[in-house]
Amino acid sequence: xxxxxxxxSKGPLYLIEIEFQSTLHPYMPLNSxxxxxxxxxxxxxxxxxxxxxxAVIYLFxxxxxxxxxxxxxxxxxxxxxxxxxxxxxxxxxxRQELLGLQEPELWPLALLTEGQVDRIxxxxxxxxxxxxxxxxxxxxxxxxxxxxxxGEDLDWxxxxxxxxxxxxxxxxxxxWMEESARQDERKKTLATLRQGVVEMVALHFxxxxxxxxxxxxxxxxxxxxxxxxLRLSQAQNSDEAQDVLLSLDENEExxxxxxxx
Numbered sequence: 001x002x003x004x005x006x007x008x009s010k011g012p013l014y015l016i017e018i019e020f021q022s023t024l025h026p027y028m029p030l031n032s033x034x035x036x037x038x039x040x041x042x043x044x045x046x047x048x049x050x051x052x053x054x055a056v057i058y059l060f061x062x063x064x065x066x067x068x069x070x071x072x073x074x075x076x077x078x079x080x081x082x083x084x085x086x087x088x089x090x091x092x093x094x095r096q097e098l099l100g101l102q103e104p105e106l107w108p109l110a111l112l113t114e115g116q117v118d119r120i121x122x123x124x125x126x127x128x129x130x131x132x133x134x135x136x137x138x139x140x141x142x143x144x145x146x147x148x149x150x151g152e153d154l155d156w157x158x159x160x161x162x163x164x165x166x167x168x169x170x171x172x173x174x175x176w177m178e179e180s181a182r183q184d185e186r187k188k189t190l191a192t193l194r195q196g197v198v199e200m201v202a203l204h205f206x207x208x209x210x211x212x213x214x215x216x217x218x219x220x221x222x223x224x225x226x227x228x229x230l231r232l233s234q235a236q237n238s239d240e241a242q243d244v245l246l247s248l249d250e251n252e253e254x255x256x257x258x259x260x261x
Contacts, residue, residue, distance in 0.1 A: 003039040014051040015039050024062045029070040032056055033083045054085035059112050061091050104132040108140045117148040119156060126164065138164065186222075193225045200229065201245070205238045208245065215245040 004016045017036045021028050032054045043050055058065060065087065072081040090112040098110045107125040111117050122145050129138050142161045149157050194216040201212035219225060228244065235241040 003035060012047045012050060017054045019056045021056055021058045026066060028056055029066060029085060032085055055088055056085055057088045059090055104129055104134045105137050108144045111144050119153060189222060200232055205241045208238060208241055211245050215248045218248045
């Protein structure tokens, strides 16, 4: 889920928590509740008890969608918790109302609203996004359109997107979009590798888990993880494992001194 902090001219106004649901999960409102609680806790110290809005957005037609509010019953016929949230089904939203907001970034979601999705509406989306230079949103629109088109229309979609790619691949904006995507993928890879180190330490040396979580933040090159994992696997006790983790500080300082002036 995504939590947005909405700010006005005089500071923060409220929080919005949004869950996008592509397939039905009965516990999704519970996920929304957890994210709301985390967001309230995160911003409480800085901004106090901010109002919060929660919304679960269902992207496709689904049966048996749970109706709000989420209710936890107590054993004595009372209510332990009542969590109100907005339940939004994209297929029930009129497309023109969404497009009427004049926000190009909403085009991919507009394809999921009430109404037919064909070459005409997809071409209109591509044209509008290009006119507003929303290159990053193009790829999202392409992905969602590919979910909805079939057969020759899907072939046409992929060819049109390839034409745009070839037309704009040398532009600074498109190169920025590609570089941004590469950076996002690198961040995901580093996060996975860091979690792997932490889990390895937690399994063999539980008392060092907190130290591991702190130290893996120093690892920002994927090739270094293999060496660290190997050294940790060879550690005979917690002292040796701790030495491996603490040595990451030394390696970080050594790399800084080797950087060209």
